[in-house]
Amino acid sequence: MDNHEQSEPSKQRVIENKSKFFQIFGKSCGLIIIICILLWNADGFWQTEISPLKNIQKKYFPAKYVSEQLKLSRVTDNNEIIANIQKRQDNKIQDYELQLAQMKYEEKRAKEKEFITQQKLDAYLGAENKKCRYYETSLMIIKNLRRHYSEDDIQKIITCTNHECEDIMSFKPEALTICNIKD
Numbered sequence: 001m002d003n004h005e006q007s008e009p010s011k012q013r014v015i016e017n018k019s020k021f022f023q024i025f026g027k028s029c030g031l032i033i034i035i036c037i038l039l040w041n042a043d044g045f046w047q048t049e050i051s052p053l054k055n056i057q058k059k060y061f062p063a064k065y066v067s068e069q070l071k072l073s074r075v076t077d078n079n080e081i082i083a084n085i086q087k088r089q090d091n092k093i094q095d096y097e098l099q100l101a102q103m104k105y106e107e108k109r110a111k112e113k114e115f116i117t118q119q120k121l122d123a124y125l126g127a128e129n130k131k132c133r134y135y136e137t138s139l140m141i142i143k144n145l146r147r148h149y150s151e152d153d154i155q156k157i158i159t160c161t162n163h164e165c166e167d168i169m170s171f172k173p174e175a176l177t178i179c180n181i182k183d
């Protein structure tokens with residue numbers, strides 16, 4: 001019985017060892033399958049530059065290899081299209097920036113012209129206002145002379161040689177509207 005009792009534990013160990021072996025083997029196979037699936041779906045695996053691996057891919061998986069290479073060429077084509085679009089967009093932005101700079105320059109020149117024109121207008125209006133003050137003062141002097149002298153005496157002193165002078169001397173409305181003078 002001792003022999004039988006001794007063989008029982010060794011049988012038990014053998015069964016346990018077989019069970020552990022199958023567990024390890026099953027886990028290893030599962031891990032290998034997962035690694036293969038990951039490699040199968042990884043783009044870098046199919047786009048490798050390693051010659052032996054490339055040859056294996058071409059020999060054993062030609063359809064997958066060709067489809068992955070086509071995917072790579074489509075990505076390359078798309079990258080070229082995107083680069084062309086980006087280049088055109090950059091050129092348009094550059095054109096718009098140049099147009100904006102030109103418009104800002106023209107705006108600055110227009111403001112400078114406006115400022116110069118405004119200065120000239122102010123100077124001109126200042127000169128015209130000064131003339132109007134002199135004209136108004138002259139009219140007041142003529143009014144004062146009329147109070148002190150008769151019409152005949154004034155005509156002897158001041159002789160008009162043109163139509164405008166006569167309008168001023170007679171205080172006609174046309175002569176007074178020149179500088180918005182009210183009688």
